[in-house]
Amino acid sequence: MVNDYDKFAKERQEQLKKGLKRPHRFIEKPMMRELLPNLEGKKVLMLGCGTGEESIMLNEFGATNITGIDLSEESIRLAKESYPNCEFIAGDMHKLPFDDNYFDFVYSSLALHYSEEPENVYKEIYRVLKKDGRLLFSVGHPLRWACEEKEIEGIKCRVIAHGTSDDTPYEIGNYNTFKKHEHHFKNGEVLSFYVGSPSMHFKLLKKAGFTIEDFKEGICIDEAKDIDYNYWNKYHEIPEFMAFLAKK
Numbered sequence: 001m002v003n004d005y006d007k008f009a010k011e012r013q014e015q016l017k018k019g020l021k022r023p024h025r026f027i028e029k030p031m032m033r034e035l036l037p038n039l040e041g042k043k044v045l046m047l048g049c050g051t052g053e054e055s056i057m058l059n060e061f062g063a064t065n066i067t068g069i070d071l072s073e074e075s076i077r078l079a080k081e082s083y084p085n086c087e088f089i090a091g092d093m094h095k096l097p098f099d100d101n102y103f104d105f106v107y108s109s110l111a112l113h114y115s116e117e118p119e120n121v122y123k124e125i126y127r128v129l130k131k132d133g134r135l136l137f138s139v140g141h142p143l144r145w146a147c148e149e150k151e152i153e154g155i156k157c158r159v160i161a162h163g164t165s166d167d168t169p170y171e172i173g174n175y176n177t178f179k180k181h182e183h184h185f186k187n188g189e190v191l192s193f194y195v196g197s198p199s200m201h202f203k204l205l206k207k208a209g210f211t212i213e214d215f216k217e218g219i220c221i222d223e224a225k226d227i228d229y230n231y232w233n234k235y236h237e238i239p240e241f242m243a244f245l246a247k248k
């Protein structure tokens, strides 16, 4: 089954707690840290919070009033068990069960790219944020996630390219078109998600009413070099994720 977060929740949580999820540890969370403001006294929403581990990082930035929401009921059950200092609710990011102008800050790691309608999610986040409230979120970068798998000289590669064969131009992968993709993990987990260009997200955020304050493209941090050289070598040039900081 695709996107079975209930089935893999426990395994994902154990990997996150042990720092075994390399994309989170070496790319995505360091990128988010660079954009996180001081959250002291702020009412914070974690959107697509999974099993709640990101609350530890938000605590470090001063947040004490944190609510998490996720579609996966099993993830929410584990989050409640693990982080009793936060509030957790099972629910859908397309229809948030909160009043207008309720939160100061909305944080979302690698969850918004599961929506086929990001514009509607941005509008919903805008609704629940207070005036001057901020949204920080990350999604897959098209340079990494909108590629196609090809074998080149015996090596499995993910490629975005264009070329010409017998006068016929062709393209591999897509950067510009918002499109559904699937990723198959070694443990049998299959995730399907949507990838769009940075300019598409800028356009939809502005349409929802946001002002974009910052943007980052996440590559592997240098600390990873001594811990897992091959991983660092693979991901230190091409961004795997991107993050947007937007203000209401």
Ligand SMILES: C[S@@+](CC[C@H](N)C(=O)[O-])C[C@H]1O[C@@H](n2cnc3c(N)ncnc32)[C@H](O)[C@@H]1O
Pocket: 005, 016, 047, 048, 049, 050, 051, 053, 054, 069, 070, 071, 072, 075, 091, 092, 093, 094, 108, 109, 110, 111, 114, 115
């Ligand atoms: C890759 S996980 C990220 C979890 C967590 N933010 C982290 O970084 O560890 C994506 C999460 O998004 C949640 N999700 C997917 N679609 C959702 C929706 N429509 N509403 C709320 N959560 C959703 C999934 O259940 C999953 O827990």
